[in-house]
């Protein structure tokens with residue numbers, strides 16, 4: 001077919017990508033095709049959005065209005081809309097999403113389906129904001145579920161990996177709009193970072209550490225502090241032994257050093273620029289926050305062997321949730337992310353070694369990034385049996401059971 005994901009490291013093995021214009025067309029396509037998978041904005045780094053020999057459905061042409069319900073503090077959006085396309089309208093209406101990922105370029109359905117997250121010890125991932133979902137199931141039927149009316153299955157529906165159906169609309173919780181100021185600090189010693197890890201996380205609404213793992217100083221801490229709308233937060237002279245960094249390392253970053261609306265500060269990268277490095281691969285593992293120092297020490301010990309394949313690592317946190325396939329199911333997590341150079345063989349060789357080091361902590365990989373995996377993966381999700389039952393109920397014919405889902409969910 002010749003189409004690939006954003007990173008260009010995965011060539012889709014599906015036979016076709018179809019772009020229906022209405023939900024009825026989506027229903028017909030699903031009812032007619034024996035193997036179907038929904039495709040978002042293709043930002044995943046593995047085959048989670050692919051279906052060997054099947055049909056991929058891209059809903060970008062399905063017209064779905066933005067519906068803000070001010071009384072309920074919710075917004076309902078079309079599945080394929082990118083965060084960056086509607087978050088300014090939320091702010092205009094006096095609302096915000098609790099958190100955003102590092103980039104606003106991804107679709108809502110794709111982000112929710114893979115438990116995409118930002119950073120913040122008290123802030124959950126993007127899937128946790130979902131309070132309602134509409135999806136086309138294998139028989140072409142359109143089903144709606146809400147958190148209130150379907151409590152038995154709702155925690156299984158958000159992080160669905162595309163295995164439950166084609167999502168057409170989602171309802172998300174809103175909070176009152178707020179401001180954020182982001183600042184960066186360098187030269188925080190590793191010893192301070194590890195001993196003051198909790199305090200460092202608690203000092204920001206969202207905190208990210210960018211590190212190459214080498215040397216005595218940990219790297220760059222990107223601190224995002226929350227403020228009331230219009231409130232100007234003061235500059236900090238230092239942060240846990242780190243000194244302020246004047247300007248972002250690249251011009252694709254959102255604005256530093258001045259307070260502004262949440263949607264222009266929570267993502268690291270601007271919608272009108274290529275996010276992150278551009279030509280790269282990514283992996284990420286989530287570890288219980290109580291094990292943060294020990295897990296970070298394990299990866300730091302690999303620093304020299306990671307260096308030839310690594311651009312940079314990002315260490316973040318995410319609050320726990322109850323979503324069945326969320327890597328932060330059951331408690332707060334530290335997220336150890338790797339932005340790799342485009343060296344697939346070198347990365348593939350490193351992943352099992354990283355997974356071995358993080359195994360004692362029960363690390364769960366990000367569903368949309370590169371990992372090696374194995375039978376241990378499903379075992380790390382206590383609700384995996386419930387998810388399998390739900391998938392079999394909504395998809396008795398295996399219409400959405402792609403190779404990725406067979407491998408990692410059904411252990412086939």
Ligand SMILES: Cc1cc2nc3c(=O)[nH]c(=O)nc-3n(C[C@H](O)[C@H](O)[C@H](O)COP(=O)(O)OP(=O)(O)OC[C@H]3O[C@@H](n4cnc5c(N)ncnc54)[C@H](O)[C@@H]3O)c2cc1C
Nearest residue numbers: 038040041042043044102107110113116117161162167368
């Ligand atoms: C530069 C870059 C930065 C990133 N930063 C972050 C970050 O800060 N935090 C983080 O957690 N992740 C991050 N990611 C990973 C990214 O958020 C996830 O891979 C996310 O899934 C991408 O969404 P997408 O719309 O591209 O989905 P795709 O990759 O297209 O699809 C992902 C999954 O969603 C399913 N899906 C998509 N649409 C539907 C639908 N309508 N119905 C049912 N299922 C659907 C697909 O079937 C597939 O299983 C980053 C990726 C890149 C490239």
